[in-house]
Amino acid sequence: MKALAVDAVWKYYGDYPALRDISFDADAGQCVALLGRNGAGKTTLLRILAGLSHPTKGRVQLFGKDHNDRAARSLTGIIGHGIAIYDELSAYENLKLYAALYALPDPHRSALEWLERTALDRVKDSPVREFSRGMRQRLAVARAFLHNPRLLLLDEPFTSLDDRAIALLQGLVRDALAAGGTVVMSTHQLREAMDLASHVVLLNRGRMAHRGERTPEMLADTGWLYRTYGEAS
Amino acid sequence: MKFLRQMLTIAAKDLRSELRTKEALNASLSFALVILLLFSFAFDPTSDMTREISGGLLWLVFAFAGVLLLNRSFARELPNDCLDALIASPLPGAALLLGKVLANYVLLLGIECVCLPVFGIFYNVRWTLQPAWLALVLLLGTWGMTVVGTVFSALTVNMRLRELMLPMLVYPVLIPCLMASMRLTTLILAGQPITGDELAWFKMLIGFDVIFTALAVALIDTVLVG
Amino acid sequence: MKQKILYALGVVAALLLTRNIWTMLTKLPDEAFQGAIFRIIFFHVPCAFTCFLCFFMALIAAIAYLSTHNLKWDAFAVAATEVGLAFGAANLVTGMIWARIIWGIWWTWDWRLTSMLVCWLLYAGYLVLRDAIEEPTERARLAAVMSILSFSVVPFVFFSIKWFRTQHPQPVLYGGGSMDSAYRIMLYLNWLPILIFAIILITIRMGQERRQRELDALRREIHAF
Numbered sequence: 001m002k003a004l005a006v007d008a009v010w011k012y013y014g015d016y017p018a019l020r021d022i023s024f025d026a027d028a029g030q031c032v033a034l035l036g037r038n039g040a041g042k043t044t045l046l047r048i049l050a051g052l053s054h055p056t057k058g059r060v061q062l063f064g065k066d067h068n069d070r071a072a073r074s075l076t077g078i079i080g081h082g083i084a085i086y087d088e089l090s091a092y093e094n095l096k097l098y099a100a101l102y103a104l105p106d107p108h109r110s111a112l113e114w115l116e117r118t119a120l121d122r123v124k125d126s127p128v129r130e131f132s133r134g135m136r137q138r139l140a141v142a143r144a145f146l147h148n149p150r151l152l153l154l155d156e157p158f159t160s161l162d163d164r165a166i167a168l169l170q171g172l173v174r175d176a177l178a179a180g181g182t183v184v185m186s187t188h189q190l191r192e193a194m195d196l197a198s199h200v201v202l203l204n205r206g207r208m209a210h211r212g213e214r215t216p217e218m219l220a221d222t223g224w225l226y227r228t229y230g231e232a233s
Numbered sequence: 234m235k236f237l238r239q240m241l242t243i244a245a246k247d248l249r250s251e252l253r254t255k256e257a258l259n260a261s262l263s264f265a266l267v268i269l270l271l272f273s274f275a276f277d278p279t280s281d282m283t284r285e286i287s288g289g290l291l292w293l294v295f296a297f298a299g300v301l302l303l304n305r306s307f308a309r310e311l312p313n314d315c316l317d318a319l320i321a322s323p324l325p326g327a328a329l330l331l332g333k334v335l336a337n338y339v340l341l342l343g344i345e346c347v348c349l350p351v352f353g354i355f356y357n358v359r360w361t362l363q364p365a366w367l368a369l370v371l372l373l374g375t376w377g378m379t380v381v382g383t384v385f386s387a388l389t390v391n392m393r394l395r396e397l398m399l400p401m402l403v404y405p406v407l408i409p410c411l412m413a414s415m416r417l418t419t420l421i422l423a424g425q426p427i428t429g430d431e432l433a434w435f436k437m438l439i440g441f442d443v444i445f446t447a448l449a450v451a452l453i454d455t456v457l458v459g
Numbered sequence: 460m461k462q463k464i465l466y467a468l469g470v471v472a473a474l475l476l477t478r479n480i481w482t483m484l485t486k487l488p489d490e491a492f493q494g495a496i497f498r499i500i501f502f503h504v505p506c507a508f509t510c511f512l513c514f515f516m517a518l519i520a521a522i523a524y525l526s527t528h529n530l531k532w533d534a535f536a537v538a539a540t541e542v543g544l545a546f547g548a549a550n551l552v553t554g555m556i557w558a559r560i561i562w563g564i565w566w567t568w569d570w571r572l573t574s575m576l577v578c579w580l581l582y583a584g585y586l587v588l589r590d591a592i593e594e595p596t597e598r599a600r601l602a603a604v605m606s607i608l609s610f611s612v613v614p615f616v617f618f619s620i621k622w623f624r625t626q627h628p629q630p631v632l633y634g635g636g637s638m639d640s641a642y643r644i645m646l647y648l649n650w651l652p653i654l655i656f657a658i659i660l661i662t663i664r665m666g667q668e669r670r671q672r673e674l675d676a677l678r679r680e681i682h683a684f
Contacts, residue, residue: 014530014595015676050321053459056528056596068458074323082314088250100242101322103235127253143318384608388601392591402588405581406608409615412623433622441615448611452604455525459597 001064003028003151003182004049009058011044011206018044020206022058026182026199028150031173033193033214034186035225036203042186043081045203046155049184050078062151074102077149079157083140085128091115091139092124095146102147114142118168137165145172152176154185158192170196194219202229236328243324243332244339250309251340257305258340265298265348269355283356288419290356292411294348296378299341300400303382306333307390316390316457326454330383334449338379345371362424370421373438374414377445381406384449387456413438465659472655479649496560499553500642505650506550507575509657511613513543514582518610521603533599534668536606537589538661540582546657547579569631570624574617581609581616595675 004026011019019041026032034042047053049060051067062072078084085094092111099107115121118138128136137160144152152173158166173183173196187193194214202210202225210229217224251258272290276282283290310316319329353360360367385403389395413434420427427435483498520536523529554572555565566572585605592598 012596013679015672016679050317051458052317052320070323070325073321076321078318078321080314080317082312082317084315084318085313086246086250086315087312088254089246093249097242097246098318098322101239101319101324103323381608388588388604389591391597394591398588398591402584402605405577405584405616406612408577409612409619412619416623416626437615437619437622444611445608448608452607455600456604459600 002026002061003030003063004184005059005061006045006049007059007061009045009048009055009060011041011048011053012056018206019048019055022203022208024201024208024211026184028180028182029177030199031177031183031185031197032199032201033197034184034201034203035193036186036209037226039205040203041206042203043155044206046080046153046184046186050076050080050153074147075150077144077147077152079140079144079152079154081155083136084143085136085139087129088127090125090127091120091131094128094139095142098143098146104147110146114146118142133160134162134165137161138168141165141169141172145176149176150181152181152183152185154183154187156187157185158187166192200225202226204229236325239324239328240332240335243329244335247306247309247333247336248339251305251336257302258344261298261302261340262344262347264301265294265344266351268294268297269348269352273355278356283358284423285419287352287356287358287422288415288417291348291352291418292374292415294352295341295345295375296404296407296411298344298348299375299378300382300403302340302344303337303379303386303403304396304399306337306383306386308386308395311390320457326457327450329457330387330449330453333386334376334379334383337383338375341375341379342371345375358422359424360422363421366421366427367418369435370414370417370438373435373442374410374417377410377414377438377442378407380442380446380449381410384445384453384456387453410438410441413441461662465662468655469659472652472659475652475655476649479645479652483645496557499557501645501649502653503550503553503557504646505653506546506553507571508650509653510543510547510550510575511578512654513539513546513657513661514578514610514613517543517606521606524599524603528596530595530599530672531665531669533595533602534665534672535661536599536602537586537668538664540585540606541664542657542660544579544582544586545660546653547575547582550575551579567631568624568627568629570617570621570629573624574620577616577620578613581612585609595672 002025006022006024009019009022010017022041022045024032034045036042044053048055049062049067051073060067062069063075065072086097089097092115095111095114096107099110104110112121112124115124118141120135120139120142123131123135128139131139144154154173157169161169170192173185177183177196183196185193185196197214200210200212200214200218201208210225269290272294307316310319320326349360352358382399382403385399385406389398389402392398417427417431417434417438420431479501483501517536517539520532520539524532524536551572554569554575558567558569558572559565585602588605589598589602592601
């Protein structure tokens with residue numbers, strides 16, 4: 001059973017197809033880098049995988065279940081453009097809330113554990129409003145990994161992270177992959193992405209221009225993929 | 234009861250957020266008190282006139298102040314994209330909706346309980362004559378307002394001009410609920426018993442609450458996920 | 460081909476209307492109490508029927524859109540609602556004219572007129588909602604939900620306002636009593652051309668929506684890169 005199976009997915013906005021016939025899958029332990037220029041459809045695709053949007057045609061299956069199934073959602077962790085943290089609540093309250101939403105057996109303990117792992121335990125009772133940007137980013141990472149998701153959907157996660165947060169996220173992603181998790185990550189930061197990625201999917205104007213393993217050429221020259229499979233300009 | 238627990242988690246979060254910042258609560262309460270004051274200039278509040286319009290007046294105040302509060306309901310999830318995280322979680326849309334309805338219900342009832350004594354003082358109305366009936370009308374009428382207002386809050390959450398759109402869309406839908414509540418409250422505050430024909434208003438109010446709660450729960454997933 | 464059918468329907472409706480008006484003015488006797496103006500009922504009431512029929516069609520279209528995600532249903536929904544609003548407005552205006560002549564006042568809180576006004580505002584809200592959303596799929600989805608919620612409240616509106624007005628009687632435009640059969644026949648006979656006009660308008664409006672969708676898609680395509 002594949003962790004993620006995307007089957008002939010189309011997404012229309014009105015009569016305009018933002019995604020055209022996207023098909024790929026991912027197994028346990030694989031990290032898929034979703035690449036493409038702005039407007040290629042990366043965020044649209046990730047939102048569908050995250051259950052925030054329905055495909056107009058086609059099917060998405062997570063762990064063999066329909067992507068809207070609640071059980072599948074509880075195995076998925078997301079990092080989007082926003083940090084998805086409530087400013088007026090404390091760090092501890094935020095994590096405890098998400099732990100409860102994901103039906104963790106001991107929300108209190110899970111929250112404390114992850115506050116420690118992200119070096120936020122000393123400020124756990126301060127409202128997030130007072131946090132620095134780096135602290136907020138680390139808290140967002142804690143929120144995403146809190147329930148030990150087996151599928152991680154990350155939308156440009158390294159954008160605007162400081163080096164401490166980047167290191168934290170890379171470590172957590174590596175641990176998740178080693179434990180048999182799956183990661184789909186859209187990114188412009190090709191270096192960090194290529195380091196972690198085992199496979200790549202290149203989107204071009206909503207179409208899948210290339211799908212395959214991440215090769216040494218891609219790692220060495222981050223523009224190679226665009227030149228080979230992308231647009232001429 | 235997992236669903237109930239999820240509902241209460243959301244309700245508790247909303248209440249905690251609101252009571253900590255008190256933004257919407259303060260605005261709503263102040264607005265309610267200002268309207269109560271303004272109405273006193275619109276007519277001469279002698280006792281005869283007041284008795285006839287007491288129900289109408291009260292529920293107009295509740296409706297205006299309530300919509301201010303209800304606007305915040307889903308709007309509070311927008312900063313930092315919290316709404317996306319909620320939808321992507323295993324939380325059912327119905328639990329999210331009903332949790333928020335519950336939180337709004339508690340807040341709005343709180344505002345109403347503050348407005349009643351103020352109303353009694355400003356307009357010299359004895360509102361404690363039939364407390365059980367009054368409580369019943371408040372509970373039923375406020376639920377109708379809250380359910381409809383919260384689902385429209387979800388509908389309008391991503392729109393520009395949300396603060397203008399929500400009142401414009403919600404008030405026509407609330408007319409039957411408000412009308413029933415106004416009529417019953419006027420009778421109750423006048424000390425008259427609710428009998429026979431007037432009981433039909435209660436039935437309508439209950440019917441409205443049941444049907445719109447069912448509709449809201451059925452439609453919330455369509456509203457939230459595109 | 461479609462154009463020709465629409466023209467043919469239009470001609471049929473115009474002929475029917477002419478025939479009806481001629482009958483109204485020459486054959487039907489004046490109503491006992493209200494005199495000549497009573498004839499306005501033959502437009503006033505069919506407009507109301509058409510209005511609510513259109514809103515009902517919009518409800519069907521809304522449910523159909525949510526089931527199929529085919530934007531043609533959304534086009535039907537908006538066309539039906541707009542045409543419904545137009546005929547609702549006609550009902551309100553004829554009601555006001557009637558009230559002015561019979562009672563000397565422009566507006567009576569007659570329960571039927573009041574209910575129509577509330578429903579009109581409800582569905583005007585639907586149009587404002589549509590205006591506020593740019594993306595067509597999102598607009599179709601949220602408008603469909605609005606349509607369902609709006610139609611669900613219509614029966615409540617009628618009941619509550621009717622009860623309210625029986626407790627606070629206001630001048631009533633026409634009683635609930637039975638109408639003379641000649642009048643009733645004319646009422647339904649006049650509904651036919653009005654219904655045909657509604658169908659023509661809805662069809663034209665749906666064509667507009669289809670063309671707008673194509674334009675939007677092309678515009679998006681150009682601006683995407």
